[in-house]
Amino acid sequence: MSDDGGSVPTWEEVARTHGRFLYTVAYRLTGKDDDARDLVQEVLLRLHRGLATYRPGSLEGWLSRITTNVFLDGVRRRQRRPTDLLPEEPDRADRVLPATKAAEEAYSDATLSADVQRALDALPDEFRVAVVLCDVAGLPYQEIATSLGVPVGTVRSRIHRGRALLRETLAGRES
Amino acid sequence: MSAMSGMAHPGDLLSAWLDGELTPGEAREVAAHVDGCSACGAERDQVEASRLAVRGLPSMEAPAGILRATPAVHVGDLISACLDGELALDLRPGIDAHLAACPACAAEHDEVAWARTALRALPLIDPPRDVMRPAWAWPAPAARPTHAPLRPRTRQLLAATAAVAAAGVGVLGLVGREGPADSSRPAVASFVSQHSTSSPGPDAVSGLAPAAMPISFTR
Numbered sequence: 001m002s003d004d005g006g007s008v009p010t011w012e013e014v015a016r017t018h019g020r021f022l023y024t025v026a027y028r029l030t031g032k033d034d035d036a037r038d039l040v041q042e043v044l045l046r047l048h049r050g051l052a053t054y055r056p057g058s059l060e061g062w063l064s065r066i067t068t069n070v071f072l073d074g075v076r077r078r079q080r081r082p083t084d085l086l087p088e089e090p091d092r093a094d095r096v097l098p099a100t101k102a103a104e105e106a107y108s109d110a111t112l113s114a115d116v117q118r119a120l121d122a123l124p125d126e127f128r129v130a131v132v133l134c135d136v137a138g139l140p141y142q143e144i145a146t147s148l149g150v151p152v153g154t155v156r157s158r159i160h161r162g163r164a165l166l167r168e169t170l171a172g173r174e175s
Numbered sequence: 176m177s178a179m180s181g182m183a184h185p186g187d188l189l190s191a192w193l194d195g196e197l198t199p200g201e202a203r204e205v206a207a208h209v210d211g212c213s214a215c216g217a218e219r220d221q222v223e224a225s226r227l228a229v230r231g232l233p234s235m236e237a238p239a240g241i242l243r244a245t246p247a248v249h250v251g252d253l254i255s256a257c258l259d260g261e262l263a264l265d266l267r268p269g270i271d272a273h274l275a276a277c278p279a280c281a282a283e284h285d286e287v288a289w290a291r292t293a294l295r296a297l298p299l300i301d302p303p304r305d306v307m308r309p310a311w312a313w314p315a316p317a318a319r320p321t322h323a324p325l326r327p328r329t330r331q332l333l334a335a336t337a338a339v340a341a342a343g344v345g346v347l348g349l350v351g352r353e354g355p356a357d358s359s360r361p362a363v364a365s366f367v368s369q370h371s372t373s374s375p376g377p378d379a380v381s382g383l384a385p386a387a388m389p390i391s392f393t394r
Binding site (some may be wrong): 015016019020021022023024027028033036037040041042062112113117130131134135136137139150156159160161163164166167168170 | 287294304307
């Protein structure tokens with residue numbers, strides 16, 4: 001099944017043709033290799049079960065929305081169980097420690113990337129999601145708004161404030 | 176100027192008169208009254224002095240930057256929308272004009288643009304090998320021992336089924352086989368038309384009897 005036929009692509013097709021994109025979005029959202037793995041596998045599992053409804057269009061946009069929804073589901077679950085966050089918080093500053101060789105290689109030649117990822121991790125979830133969907137996944141504002149169920153004006157505000165906060169976090173680095 | 180005559184004194188018309196805001200007729204009547212009325216003449220002098228005093232105030236230099244730092248509304252998140260091409264085209268000139276006049280927003284623009292560039296320059300990451308091959312999709316070699324080995328009877332049944340299937344395929348191959356058309360064999364219709372015995376007479380060109388023309392042995 002292909003993405004131009006209007007049917008849900010199989011997880012094999014997604015893994016084969018969009019695995020890199022999917023993992024990157026997941027990693028930018030979570031900032032941790034383990035969490036990104038879990039996120040990707042949950043997305044693939046949803047595809048495998050056929051729970052997702054695919055409409056003809058950008059497959060990457062569709063994948064981004066599913067990934068974001070899975071991510072936000074996890075965020076909401078953690079918010080309902082705040083004690084889950086306690087063990088995570090102390091080492092939040094050290095979250096950017098890619099456990100896999102591939103991820104490490106991706107960062108080894110770009111200190112800026114690691115710094116940006118760290119600043120991204122420090123953003124509030126709603127800002128980080130908006131910024132990742134815009135600047136990493138490349139979705140237009142309207143698609144982000146539809147995906148998140150918020151007005152376009154809110155998306156615009158979150159993207160702007162997210163970028164401003166990120167720049168503030170990275171202040172001092174030569175531009 | 177009957178109304179004015181009734182009022183006796185021109186009052187606040189004096190300022191209008193001094194500012195040239197009265198009609199010519201009104202102005203003439205006020206002037207005539209002031210010339211003949213010492214009280215109104217004195218009032219005229221006071222109003223004129225105040226008027227000239229205010230008008231004579233010097234213009235002031237604006238504090239440095241004050242005119243650039245007080246735009247009506249800062250553009251805020253429209254900066255990001257502008258950078259992302261998400262802004263209506265008719266708003267763009269206003270944003271640009273504001274950015275040119277407002278150092279605060281210009282600085283914010285630069286900061287946000289820097290962050291945007293840094294984010295978009297983040298590299299794609301190759302996923303770990305096992306991520307795209309989830310555990311639930313493994314071929315599950317461990318699952319085989321859980322199946323009971325095939326019984327001899329089942330094996331025989333499967334073998335018989337396979338044999339029947341193979342035979343069926345062979346038969347289908349013989350029966351259903353359609354090779355390419357043999358051009359060396361004329362179609363029946365064309366053969367009939369060329370060699371039909373129904374030709375009524377000799378060949379129109381050669382004058383000879385058609386090869387298949389029936390020969391009558393009867394007279």
